[in-house]
Amino acid sequence: MNVKDLYINYFVKKGHTQIPSAPIVPENDPSVLFNTAGMQPLIPYLMGEPHPSGKRLCDYQKCLRLTDLEEVGDTTHHTFFEMLGNWSLGDYFKKESITYSFEFLTSVLKIPVERLAVSVFAGTDRVPKDTESASIWESLGLPKERIAFLGMDDNFWAAGETGPCGSDTEIFYWRSNENVPVEFDPEDDRWVEIWNNVFMEFNRDENGNITNLPKKNVDTGMGYERIVSVIEGVNDNYNSSIWKDVIAVIEKISKLPYQGNEKSMRIIADHIRTSVFISSDPAGIKPSNTDQGYILRRLIRRAIRHAKKLNIDINSNWEEQIAKQIIAKYEDYYTEIKENKNIALTVLKEEKIKFGRTLEKGLKEFEKIAQRNENIDGTTAFHLYDTYGFPIELTIELATERKLQVDEKGFQEKMKEHQEKSRTASVGKFKGGLAGNSEIETKYHTATHLLNAALKEVIGHDTHQRGSNITEERMRFDFNCDHKLTDEEKQKTEDLVNQWIKDSLEVTKESMNKQEALEKGAEAMFIEKYPDIVNVYSIGNISKEICGGPHVKNTSELGHFKIKKEEASSAGVRRIKAVLE
Ligand code: SER
Numbered sequence: 001m002n003v004k005d006l007y008i009n010y011f012v013k014k015g016h017t018q019i020p021s022a023p024i025v026p027e028n029d030p031s032v033l034f035n036t037a038g039m040q041p042l043i044p045y046l047m048g049e050p051h052p053s054g055k056r057l058c059d060y061q062k063c064l065r066l067t068d069l070e071e072v073g074d075t076t077h078h079t080f081f082e083m084l085g086n087w088s089l090g091d092y093f094k095k096e097s098i099t100y101s102f103e104f105l106t107s108v109l110k111i112p113v114e115r116l117a118v119s120v121f122a123g124t125d126r127v128p129k130d131t132e133s134a135s136i137w138e139s140l141g142l143p144k145e146r147i148a149f150l151g152m153d154d155n156f157w158a159a160g161e162t163g164p165c166g167s168d169t170e171i172f173y174w175r176s177n178e179n180v181p182v183e184f185d186p187e188d189d190r191w192v193e194i195w196n197n198v199f200m201e202f203n204r205d206e207n208g209n210i211t212n213l214p215k216k217n218v219d220t221g222m223g224y225e226r227i228v229s230v231i232e233g234v235n236d237n238y239n240s241s242i243w244k245d246v247i248a249v250i251e252k253i254s255k256l257p258y259q260g261n262e263k264s265m266r267i268i269a270d271h272i273r274t275s276v277f278i279s280s281d282p283a284g285i286k287p288s289n290t291d292q293g294y295i296l297r298r299l300i301r302r303a304i305r306h307a308k309k310l311n312i313d314i315n316s317n318w319e320e321q322i323a324k325q326i327i328a329k330y331e332d333y334y335t336e337i338k339e340n341k342n343i344a345l346t347v348l349k350e351e352k353i354k355f356g357r358t359l360e361k362g363l364k365e366f367e368k369i370a371q372r373n374e375n376i377d378g379t380t381a382f383h384l385y386d387t388y389g390f391p392i393e394l395t396i397e398l399a400t401e402r403k404l405q406v407d408e409k410g411f412q413e414k415m416k417e418h419q420e421k422s423r424t425a426s427v428g429k430f431k432g433g434l435a436g437n438s439e440i441e442t443k444y445h446t447a448t449h450l451l452n453a454a455l456k457e458v459i460g461h462d463t464h465q466r467g468s469n470i471t472e473e474r475m476r477f478d479f480n481c482d483h484k485l486t487d488e489e490k491q492k493t494e495d496l497v498n499q500w501i502k503d504s505l506e507v508t509k510e511s512m513n514k515q516e517a518l519e520k521g522a523e524a525m526f527i528e529k530y531p532d533i534v535n536v537y538s539i540g541n542i543s544k545e546i547c548g549g550p551h552v553k554n555t556s557e558l559g560h561f562k563i564k565k566e567e568a569s570s571a572g573v574r575r576i577k578a579v580l581e
Pocket of ligand 1: 037197221222
């Protein structure tokens with residue numbers, strides 16, 4: 001059995017409910033492009049809202065950290081990774097949490113205690129020194145010399161500037177063939193962190209004030225790739241069972257050995273895996289020039305460029321062979337990988353074809369530029385982007401290999417100029433009578449508020465929005481509800497929305513202080529971070545929501561509303577897809 005299954009089995013035996021991984025593109029949090037930690041989708045529950053699956057949860061969560069993107073190519077960094085996590089939402093606290101971690105590592109994974117060390121929180125004026133955790137570790141058999149007390153920078157964990165946070169205890173493993181030192185030195189990087197147990201009992205607000213959360217929670221996270229390489233005793237993650245067979249496929253395709261070609265092979269393996277996960281995510285991300293789509297494009301294009309470096313024939317189905325090896329590994333764990341594998345393969349192939357057309361010429365052009373042996377100015381970098389589809393990061397990477405620098409600021413300025421020009425052009429088109437995308441999207445925004453209000457009438461006033469997504473074709477709306485909607489409930493909801501459209505209700509906007517808005521009963525998304533002054537949109541007297549807009553002026557503009565689909569989204573959350581006809 002692999003570590004992922006052992007982990008889930010262990011925590012389920014300890015009374016935890018396994019929850020599915022949330023999508024890698026967060027549905028309710030526009031402040032981040034991707035989920036970066038296992039706890040991120042659980043923030044509302046750490047803040048106090050009851051979780052439909054109970055107080056003890058465990059999972060493996062899809063995560064993606066862009067901060068590590070440039071580092072990929074060495075032995076330990078990845079963009080995508082899985083995080084094993086277990087949570088107590090106001091249930092157990094330090095003693096059980098530490099005991100479970102210790103037991104799992106030493107009894108289930110059979111890691112000798114002699115190779116372990118921990119750090120605990122040294123304390124500040126506000127949060128006392130965590131002697132309790134230290135005593136628990138000692139009682140389990142960890143010698144005092146292996147317990148280090150560290151400060152805010154090391155042993156206090158927060159999801160971001162604001163939100164749930166708390167002191168933590170981190171577990172380290174001696175990853176070296178040399179003898180294990182008696183004393184734990186956190187500065188010695190042969191001690192690698194394998195698990196983080198956060199005792200989330202505080203909330204930090206915009207002003208940095210720390211207050212107690214309604215309940216004391218535990219949030220733990222263990223990086224899957226790291227623990228697997230520890231167990232398997234490899235010093236290069238890409239030699240572990242997670243990657244070995246993927247690297248073997250790349251060796252076969254390129255007819256080159258891993259040794260001597262590690263960097264490119266690691267980049268290809270990592271970036272194709274991440275691209276498979278992004279493109280099979282329910283958010284339906286496609287390569288583009290903005291947000292998640294841009295990251296996806298960058299990853300695929302960088303993988304292609306490294307494939308070319310290995311002399312792989314770009315026009316062959318190399319990317320498909322690698323992606324299929326990856327898909328086979330994950331499809332039993334993630335239904336979206338199984339269901340959307342063809343989408344992922346198509347995304348890779350289409351982007352390859354697109355970039356393949358210009359890559360060769362672009363590389364030749366780059367060679368010419370590099371011959372000048374001068375740093376690359378913004379105009380040239382923009383030319384490589386605009387004409388040959390070279391993401392700026394790719395140009396920087398190519399330049400760095402030649403020990404040249406790129407004027408990134410100059411590139412950004414060119415980019416801005418270009419965007420402004422195209423914006424003016426599209427405004428011109430709009431004025432000329434072509435309907436802009438935003439018109440239908442604006443209608444869907446307003447319809448979303450009507451649907452939210454209708455569901456409250458039909459299902460109950462505890463029903464709230466959990467997420468929403470709008471395209472030109474449809475609206476998607478997630479809400480908490482413990483059952484599949486009956487045909488009657490769906491009909492009633494649809495009828496109510498259409499009634500309000502018929503009633504020609506006026507849509508009005510007021511700006512007010514956030515507190516005032518909440519006191520006036522405005523609906524707010526639980527975990528959204530709102531500024532101090534917010535816009536509140538009211539529709540007749542049936543809906544009042546904090547929202548950035550834009551909205552139509554009158555509901556009569558919306559046309560006919562129709563529910564197309566109602567399905568489960570995640571535990572206790574349903575999803576409606578609807579259209580305006
Ligand atoms: N949130 C903590 C982390 O990401 C523990 O899960 O390290």
